[in-house]
Amino acid sequence: MGAALMLYRVRPWVLALASACGALSAHAGLLDDDEARRAILELRQQRAKDTESSNAKLSALNAQLDQVKRSLVDLNAQIEQLRGDLAKQSGQNELLARDLSELQRHQKDLQQGVDERVRKLEPQTVNLDGKTFQVEPEEKALFEDALAKLRQADFAGGAAGLAGLIKRYPATGYRESALYWQGNAQYGLRNYKEALVSFRALLSQAPAHARAPEAMLSIANCHTELKETKAARKALDDLIKNYPDSEAAQAARERLASASTAAAKAQARKN
Structure with a gap:
């Protein structure tokens, strides 16, 4: 009877303590969820920033790559132009060489003709x-x-x-x-x-x-x-x-x- 009475007396306290513990546990759970949410939000924000930064860098790299491509195209065009100029110059040089050779031959023929005429007049x-x-x-x-x-x-x-x-x-x-x-x-x-x-x-x-x-x-x-x-x-x-x-x-x-x-x-x- 006495034990039962004591148990009866103690139970409210235990129940109150248990209830308090439960409340604390529930509050702690709520705190953990908020922190997790904040962490997730921060992680998402950081990832978004990283993605944005990566996209910006990628866009910059693409722009640089486009610039390099345009530069290469311009360079190839200049090279082709230079090749054409060189080919044209080479052709002009060959023409000049032929003209020079023909001029020298003509000059030699003239000189020989003059020498022959002079020999015919000399004793x-x-x-x-x-x-x-x-x-x-x-x-x-x-x-x-x-x-x-x-x-x-x-x-x-x-x-x-x-x-x-x-x-x-x-x-x-x-x-x-x-x-x-x-x-x-x-x-x-x-x-x-x-x-x-x-x-x-x-x-x-x-x-x-x-x-x-x-x-x-x-x-x-x-x-x-x-x-x-x-x-x-x-x-x-x-x-x-x-x-x-x-x-x-x-x-x-x-x-x-x-x-x-x-x-x-x-x-x-x-x-």
């Missing part, structure tokens, strides 16, 4: 029949043209050409050789007396000339053709006397020996 050194001398281009052309005609057996043309050379250039270095060949041309035309004049002029003007022995042999030939036997023999004797070592002198000896043999045979036939 030339000639070595003929053991004699070296200077001649004018026209002078040389006249002599060579006359000899060319003689080689073609055009004796009249050759004689006229040599006569014209001597008349136009009386002091020409070709004079002695021209007289010799003029005499041969006249001999070919059977103008023996005129040939004698030409050959004797050579001997008179240049007795030491390389053609002098042949000229004297030709004089003997002219006398032979003119039936001037004594004059022919004298010319052969003079040739052997004046030019004993020449080929013409050897020919003169053979001719005289042959003539002597022929004369001896003739005399023998008479006897």
Whole structure:
């Protein structure tokens, strides 16, 4: 009975305490929920800020990337323009190089033409029949043209050409050789007396000339053709006397020996 009474007395207090504890627990639960909500809100706000910041940075990066892309496009355009300019410049350089080469070739041709014309006007050194001398281009052309005609057996043309050379250039270095060949041309035309004049002029003007022995042999030939036997023999004797070592002198000896043999045979036939 006493225990029951005590329990009865204590129960309200316990109940009150339990009720208080329950209230405290409920209040504590309410506090935990508010803090959680605040934490969640703060977290959401922070995440929103972070997202906004990230979006801002991303937008800035995209803007920078767009700028870089535009810069690359501009750079590529500039590169292509530069390539085009270089190609154009290269083409111009090749054209200039060709023009320069053509100009240099033309200049070289002009210079060669000028040099050729100058050479044709300048005196030339000639070595003929053991004699070296200077001649004018026209002078040389006249002599060579006359000899060319003689080689073609055009004796009249050759004689006229040599006569014209001597008349136009009386002091020409070709004079002695021209007289010799003029005499041969006249001999070919059977103008023996005129040939004698030409050959004797050579001997008179240049007795030491390389053609002098042949000229004297030709004089003997002219006398032979003119039936001037004594004059022919004298010319052969003079040739052997004046030019004993020449080929013409050897020919003169053979001719005289042959003539002597022929004369001896003739005399023998008479006897």
